[in-house]
Amino acid sequence: MYLGIDLGTSGVKVVLLDEAQQLAAVADAPLAVSHPQPLWSEQAPHSWWLALDRAMQQLRHAAPGALAQVRALGLSGQMHGAVLLDARQHVLRPAILWNDGRAFAQCAQLEAAEPRSRAITGNLVMPGFTAPKLLWLRQHEAAVFAQTRTVLCPKDWLRLQLTGEAVSDMSDASGTLWLDVGVRRWSEPMLAACGLTLAHMPRLVEGSAPGGSLRPGIAQAWGLPAGVVVAGGAGDNAASAVGMGVVRGGEGFVSLGTSGVIFLATDAFRPAPAQAVHAFAHALPGRWHQMSVMLSAASALAWAARLTGRRSEAALLEEVALLQPARRAQAPLFLPYLSGERTPHNNTHASASFTGLRQEHGAADIGYAVIEGVSFGLMDGFAAMRGGGPLVNELALVGGGARSDLWAQLLACGLGCALRRHEGAHAAAAMGAARLGWLADGGDEAQVCRAPLGGRLFEPNAMEAALLRPRYQRFRALYPALAPHFADTPGGSA
DSSP states (O other): OEEEEEEOSSEEEEEEEOTTSOEEEEEEEEOOOBOSSTTOOEEOHHHHHHHHHHHHHHHHHHOHHHHTTOOEEEEEEOSSOBEEEOTTOOBOSOEEOTTOOTTHHHHHHHHHHOTTHHHHHSSOOOTTSHHHHHHHHHHHOHHHHHHOOEEEOHHHHHHHHHHSOOEEEHHHHHTTTOEETTTTEEOHHHHHHTTOOGGGSOEEEOTTSEEEEOOHHHHHHHTOOTTOEEEOOEEHHHHHHHHTTOOSTTOEEEEESSSEEEEEEESSOOOBGGGTBEEEEOSSTTOEEEEEEESOSHHHHHHHHHHTTOSOHHHHHHHHTTOOHHHHHTSOEEEOOBTBBOTTTOBTTOOOEEESOOTTOOHHHHHHHHHHHHHHHHHHHHHHHHTTSOOOOEEEEESGGGGOHHHHHHHHHHHTSEEEEOTTGGGHHHHHHHHHHHHHTTOOHHHHTOOOSOOEEEOOOHHHHHHHHHHHHHHHHHHHHHGGGSOOOOOOOO
């Protein structure tokens, strides 16, 4: 058995994977996000540990025999977060998360301090990344910055609790902007530009390599055997790729999670910062990947369900499914920038809006506009990634939003390629973490990282694609028209 732990933004998920590639058990526990000021997004790291313990106790109750057979575990986690520790490894303040936009002013400062930043990291400096967050802290919370001795990504803080070691992997480290991504090592010039040194950074390993061993007391508390290997693990999207077998150049997936992602694996480092496309190390040695990222995807649908008073996203989608094509063509258009945006606009001030709302519109029209607007945002990102590159015929589909047949079909028509939703796609990151644990235990990559068999295929429909085309053109015209009116909200100070 292999254990996969995925630290998401909205919850912790744990899975048990057996050697037949079957999920023997799944458990999860929710998390809350704090927004103490506009643009801010934080979580207390201790809440991650409490949620993980709750999920593990669920597994211990449901599958004690399977837990006793675990040989290794892997970690997946939300990227870009900043966990600051003092000399005694105590947390100094709440973690600043990936969707926090306060450090927008520090992005220009960082690029000015290190003009080679794009060449080193393969990415534009964006507020969501870890490095500008530390510059913000240096300027606005100087006492906290002065006490900081270690900076960890969220999943690596969990690893510290599990093993006692400060370790990170290449894929998660790529999202800090402190990694020289092409050569897969910490960049001293990027660290120096933030007032940091190599001493502040965890040890680096590949995601499929051992990154410590589980502490005996924790193993006993959770019903695990002694000596469980803890793999390097991965950022959530690289872990999802491993979970879906997306490990070779040209393979990819779409994720409808809290954020929206299109991920394409590459066999070489191929940065494209001018298009606000991310270029990161993959979780496996000698491989990289490109990503387009939008900050609100399935989270936008959850927001719409609350807005319309529906009991759940699924209940809202049931109403959306009843809309006829002619009614969908008259739905309002939705800009999905509830938390600003990354690809392709790189604008932390971008705001969400409905255009074309009329008195006759109801909850179903709002719901359709939201899933369509998120799909259009992903189409923008896909266009930025592809450029003049090869056509992609099929992508895997993962994330909580992947459960919706309606949304999957809409997205396939918009992207113009088939989407395959495998069984268990909603747990792809946790499954990928478990697979990385398996590899760290000596598993063979060809056997462990194969694509799941079967699954449902959603293929583009010419009629529906034709209905989407004029609406997408109107959508694309809205951003440049509205961008001058987005609120210029200051990041504020501590």
